[in-house]
Amino acid sequence: MALIEIRGLSAAFGDAPVLDQLDLSVEAGATLAVLGGNGSGKTTLARHLSGWSGSDAVRIDRRTLAERPIAERASLIQYVGQVPGRHLSGRAFSVRDEIAFGPENLLLPREEIARRVEAALVRTGLVPLAARDPFTLSGGEQQRLVLAAALAMEPEILVLDEPVSNLDPEARGEVLDILAELAGRVTLVWLDTSLALLRRLGGRQMRLEGGRLNEVEPGELAPDAGSxxxxxxxxxxxxxxxxxxxxxxxxxxxxxxxxxxxxxxxxxxxxxxxxxxxxxxxxxxxxxxxxxxxxxxxxxxxxxxxxxxxxxxxxxxxxxxxxxxxxxxxxxxxxxxxxxxxxxxxxxxxxxxxxxxxxxxxxxxxxxxxxxxxxxxxxxxxxxxxxxxxxxxxxxxxxxxxxxxxxxxxxxxxxxxxxxxxxxxxxxxxxxxxxxxxxxxxxxxxxxxxxxxxxxxxxxxxxxxxxxxx
The missing domain is CATH 3.40.50.300 (P-loop containing nucleotide triphosphate hydrolases)
Structure with a gap:
């Protein structure tokens, strides 16, 4: 049985239909890369997958997210979107506190919270910024912070909507390395406009177009010769x-x-x-x-x-x-x-x-x-x-x-x-x-x-x- 099951999902952005009876199955531990142009419905799909837009067409482990308590939902699935400022709690005065915000709300033991925060800081290269106010960081630094906060929740599913668009090339490579380490242990769904990035990510490759998902043709996955x-x-x-x-x-x-x-x-x-x-x-x-x-x-x-x-x-x-x-x-x-x-x-x-x-x-x-x-x-x-x-x-x-x-x-x-x-x-x-x-x-x-x-x-x-x- 697939961990993620979507059957007949239809949705609109404003008055424009973007998802049309979309079907999708994703096995536990799999990596799915979704390619789509601007306005194709990538963010709408990500929000439905993450429970930000409720729909009975989306089931995680045979249950809708609406059926689950908020704490269980947060432990199960985390969403990192395009605009990192929207994910900050607004209640933390340091990067360290921002990463701790989620685990603290799960009422985890203090030692477990500290372990998760330190691991997330190290993984995302944020140790030197741990004492900084999140709102004084650059856009790229905030993007790494949001990813760190999601990782600290240790979710089963990580939904990533253009998660490296703010990052410099070195940081982008580091995030891809982090995700490679998670492959097989966490179910990853990455949505992006860049085929080159999706090539590097690996896993199953699909294209979102006309409201439906289709497999990317093998020829499109050949390495880019323009570098x-x-x-x-x-x-x-x-x-x-x-x-x-x-x-x-x-x-x-x-x-x-x-x-x-x-x-x-x-x-x-x-x-x-x-x-x-x-x-x-x-x-x-x-x-x-x-x-x-x-x-x-x-x-x-x-x-x-x-x-x-x-x-x-x-x-x-x-x-x-x-x-x-x-x-x-x-x-x-x-x-x-x-x-x-x-x-x-x-x-x-x-x-x-x-x-x-x-x-x-x-x-x-x-x-x-x-x-x-x-x-x-x-x-x-x-x-x-x-x-x-x-x-x-x-x-x-x-x-x-x-x-x-x-x-x-x-x-x-x-x-x-x-x-x-x-x-x-x-x-x-x-x-x-x-x-x-x-x-x-x-x-x-x-x-x-x-x-x-x-x-x-x-x-x-x-x-x-x-x-x-x-």
Whole structure:
């Protein structure tokens, strides 16, 4: 008898059907990898599997999750979703306490809780961060924390919805190694847009398409031959390493290009922590795309917040189009720079996509005709024209990301900051994003991107700034 049995599961995301009489059986200890594009229903399936969306069509060990007490359910199955911040308890003041939160609520003996917490910290490489406030961690560090908290529950089933999308390549490999150790002892269900990741995971491979699951064709599982070409492209890109001892990267941007962004001897650190950035200098010219790379916690997102004025540097100078950012308010900076953050839903607040995209141009005091023109152009560029009347939070995560991108593009900034904008996008949506980057490059927009996807960097960046551990 299979541990997981699904028979005739149908479900919708908003008004759109995504699962259509879906059937699935998974044996205890098996590894199942589910490949699906954005909007295919992966997260909906994961939520049903985990009991977040109740359905009698899903049975675990011949019983529905609704039939089980909450403590039994939590011990049986754990879910790690795409947005780690949504999984944090909000009741823990340290990483260690966050990991302990679940086992404590199972009323386990104190010694058993301590054993599980220490094992999870070691497994996920979080020992150095054990005393940190979970909400001060980077997105990638939070993703490892959420996985650690799930592992500490020692579940029989682990459902993982794009669990490494926030992680740098090294951390991604470490998580895959952790899961390889669990194979055969824990039933693993991994849902992702990346076939390359699913190849590495192994196990049974299925594709979610048209509301149904089908086996992935054997030919699709052949190793990817593009890694050598990617490495050659990366080597050819001008690269500055912030950890190096050579002089500051004053020539990182092309000398012939006017400097849209100039960073000089920038220093910054958070209270109670070692300096994060020290004497960092670089420039980005019109039409250039600078990629920030480096491990989780290296300061990539912090650097973007320093550039857009949300954080203030401890030392040094940042100028955008010749303006010293220290002398401009955040709203004045917003006329020159547009930022797309890692989690788009945190920067979306209007009741419709149309109003969200119009918000920036309205604040600029543009004429109604110009607002309408800009709105319609960026909605078309981002593939959102048909969604203009919908509430942004009723859209898929990928569509929400493009709402945030459209809202920024409507302001026509000279400097574009994208924090993991490609994360979790399938091939179709990635192509759309790359077309936008190419068009902005041709128009002379300076762009800074953060990405752990080195193939994406190789295809789109004109230079690299590596913020590797110093």
């Amino acid at each position: 050598i070409a990617t490495q050659e492209k990366l080597v050819a890109l001008p690269t500055f390493r912030a950890a190096a001892t050579e002089p500051a990267a004053a020539s990182l941007g092309a000398a012939a290009m006017p400097a849209v962004l100039s960073v000089e001897n920038l220093s910054f650190g958070y209270a109670g922590a070692p300096p994060l950035l020290a004497d960092l200098s670089f420039r980005v010219g019109a039409g250039e795309i600078l990629a920030l790379i480096g491990p989780n916690g290296a300061g990539k997102s912090t650097l973007l917040r320093l550039i857009n004025g949300l954080l203030k540097p401890a030392g040094g100078r940042i100028s955008i189009e010749g303006f010293d950012t220290r002398k401009l308010r955040v709203d004045e900076l917003a006329r020159h720079v547009g930022t797309v953050f890692q989690e788009p839903e945190y920067q979306i607040f209007e009741p419709t996509v149309r109003r969200e995209v119009e918000f920036g141009p309205r604040q600029l005091g543009l004429a109604r005709a110009e607002i309408d023109s800009r709105r319609d152009r960026v909605l078309a560029r981002t593939g959102l024209a048909a969604e203009a009347g919908r509430h942004p939070l009723d859209l898929t995560h990928a569509q929400q990301r493009f709402v945030a991108i459209a809202s920024v593009l409507a302001n026509a900034p000279k400097l574009l900051l994208l924090d993991e904008a490609q994360r979790g996008l399938d091939a179709l949506h990635t192509e759309r994003l790359e077309a936008i980057l190419a068009a902005e490059k041709a128009a002379g927009t300076a762009t800074v991107i953060i990405s752990h996807d080195l193939e994406f960097v190789a295809r789109n960046a004109t230079a690299i700034l590596d913020l590797g551990i110093r």
